[in-house]
Amino acid sequence: MTRSLIWATTTLMALSFAAAAAAQAPKPGTPAPEARDSLGAGADRQLARRKSWEPMPPPSDPRDFTGIWEVPNPKIDLKQDDGKDPPFKPDEAKSTQRMIDAEKAGNVITDASTQCFPHGVPRLTFAPYPIRFVHAPGKILMLHEVGHNVRVIYMDKKTPPKGTPMSFLGYAVGHWDGNTLVVETTHLNERTRLDMHTSHGPKLKVTERWTKQKTAQGYTDLVDVITVDDPDHFERPFSVTRRFAFRGDLEATEGAEGVTEYSCEENNRNVPSADGIVTTEVKGASR
Amino acid sequence: MSLSLKIAVMGAALVPASVAAAASDPWAGVPKAQRPAPGTPDLSGVWAMPAPIRVLKTADGQDPPLLPAAKTAYEKNRAALKADPKSDPSSNCWMQGVPRLVYAPYPVLIAQEKDRVNLVYETNHTFRIISLRPGLPKEGPDLDPQWLGYSAGRWEGKTLVIDSLGFNDKTWLDYSGLPHGEKLKVQERYTLKGPDRIEGAVTITDPDTFSRPWTTTFTLVKKPGYELKESVCVRDHKM
Numbered sequence: 208m209t210r211s212l213i214w215a216t217t218t219l220m221a222l223s224f225a226a227a228a229a230a231q232a233p234k235p236g237t238p239a240p241e242a243r244d245s246l247g248a249g250a251d252r253q254l255a256r257r258k259s260w261e262p263m264p265p266p267s268d269p270r271d272f273t274g275i276w277e278v279p280n281p282k283i284d285l286k287q288d289d290g291k292d293p294p295f296k297p298d299e300a301k302s303t304q305r306m307i308d309a310e311k312a313g314n315v316i317t318d319a320s321t322q323c324f325p326h327g328v329p330r331l332t333f334a335p336y337p338i339r340f341v342h343a344p345g346k347i348l349m350l351h352e353v354g355h356n357v358r359v360i361y362m363d364k365k366t367p368p369k370g371t372p373m374s375f376l377g378y379a380v381g382h383w384d385g386n387t388l389v390v391e392t393t394h395l396n397e398r399t400r401l402d403m404h405t406s407h408g409p410k411l412k413v414t415e416r417w418t419k420q421k422t423a424q425g426y427t428d429l430v431d432v433i434t435v436d437d438p439d440h441f442e443r444p445f446s447v448t449r450r451f452a453f454r455g456d457l458e459a460t461e462g463a464e465g466v467t468e469y470s471c472e473e474n475n476r477n478v479p480s481a482d483g484i485v486t487t488e489v490k491g492a493s494r
Numbered sequence: 495m496s497l498s499l500k501i502a503v504m505g506a507a508l509v510p511a512s513v514a515a516a517a518s519d520p521w522a523g524v525p526k527a528q529r530p531a532p533g534t535p536d537l538s539g540v541w542a543m544p545a546p547i548r549v550l551k552t553a554d555g556q557d558p559p560l561l562p563a564a565k566t567a568y569e570k571n572r573a574a575l576k577a578d579p580k581s582d583p584s585s586n587c588w589m590q591g592v593p594r595l596v597y598a599p600y601p602v603l604i605a606q607e608k609d610r611v612n613l614v615y616e617t618n619h620t621f622r623i624i625s626l627r628p629g630l631p632k633e634g635p636d637l638d639p640q641w642l643g644y645s646a647g648r649w650e651g652k653t654l655v656i657d658s659l660g661f662n663d664k665t666w667l668d669y670s671g672l673p674h675g676e677k678l679k680v681q682e683r684y685t686l687k688g689p690d691r692i693e694g695a696v697t698i699t700d701p702d703t704f705s706r707p708w709t710t711t712f713t714l715v716k717k718p719g720y721e722l723k724e725s726v727c728v729r730d731h732k733m
Binding site for chain 1: 612
């Protein structure tokens with residue numbers, strides 16, 4: 208089945224994620240990520256779920272990310288690990304608040320992804336869909352189910368080639384720091400947002416540190432510590448963390464290796480205004 | 495070239511040939527457990543057709559064996575395309591189907607694994623993940639048709655063979671409007687001929703469209719050092 212119907216609800220889901228995130232923001236003093244797993248609070252109750260996800264364990268090599276990973280508790284926001292908002296510069300704080308207010312007023316917020324453009328980084332990493340990691344000579348691929356986004360991480364380069372153009376997913380170079388895959392992404396165009404509300408500029412540099420981590424119950428998470436550095440929008444670099452669960456069960460999906468066909472273009476009906484806001488008003492409808 | 499007009503190629507920079515030192519082991523850095531078995535032909539890298547193929551012909555240069563109704567549909571598609579290039583389903587930025595995606599005039603990155611072959615097409619950042627384990631779904635009304643169908647691959651000697659079925663009927667088989675139905679089955683064959691050339695063959699079976707299975711051929715040449723550009727096709731976008 209194509210994911211168009213699911214896509215159609217993505218924007219509304221984003222609204223509820225944002226609300227849920229606001230309600231569940233961890234309090235200061237929350238244990239460091241190492242002590243949690245991707246299921247977060249209430250993990251005990253979800254062990255059966257987790258067990259079904261790992262009918263076979265992921266590769267034991269800590270530098271082998273091959274397989275499908277999915278964030279079980281998706282949050283499309285920029286809350287730092289201590290629950291605080293990012294250190295917005297005043298203009299960005301205003302801009303972000305304006306989007307939040309528009310959303311609270313009942314409007315649907317759109318961004319590049321809701322118009323079927325690639326999501327941008329780290330927006331793509333926040334999306335609640337599976338990612339397949341592929342190791343290839345000189346590169347690591349991240350094949351995202353959502354909108355068939357493809358990220359190529361160049362492991363054989365230290366810096367982007369001269370003349371690299373700006374693009375939705377930028378140019379990513381990677382290297383290993385111990386068993387942590389460090390990915391630095393730059394050349395990200397300004398047509399995407401970092402989450403649903405916050406903008407960025409051309410100086411954006413996103414550094415991801417991806418590490419496999421055993422959970423207390425013996426399952427495997429892939430943890431991504433994402434550092435956002437954009438001096439035009441934030442007072443200083445800040446980090447957010449996402450934890451992905453291994454989804455070995457999805458590999459059984461026939462003919463798709465766990466990544467279901469997702470055709471965003473089949474449902475491209477919500478055209479936003481110039482500032483990215485779609486009103487949900489329907490002419491003649493009573494609400 | 496309606497496709498090229500519709501597609502905004504975001505990265506226009508020509509990338510110089512890779513300056514990476516020629517490693518003795520081309521698989522260095524790839525986890526051992528994921529490397530293809532020794533002796534497996536190495537299709538890794540970026541490939542492209544030397545010249546675009548816009549009209550599919552049989553291997554011996556004949557017109558495909560269209561059934562009468564399909565021939566009428568083909569003529570209709572061709573007339574519509576002539577009148578308005580936007581009548582091409584690819585103008586909607588839908589996934590292009592198989593084998594048309596294979597014939598798109600843009601490169602493809604092949605990433606081989608022990609259990610899979612990943613085909614990442616520059617065309618609108620579309621990818622196919624081909625399992626090398628048995629597991630093609632059963633055809634029939636229970637199978638939800640997809641743009642790129644369902645695929646399973648295997649090595650037959652030195653040839654990578656990919657069988658696909660379960661397609662929707664919204665795509666064309668080529669750029670000229672060659673139609674197909676939902677009973678379409680496609681077999682692709684990729685044979686490495688020297689380090690820089692793949693000889694390809696596509697066999698098309700569709701009893702509602704063609705009087706018999708037929709085969710068409712193509713060549714892929716390696717593009718060393720080429721990096722896939724970000725290509726984005728979005729219909730009627732307002733950004």
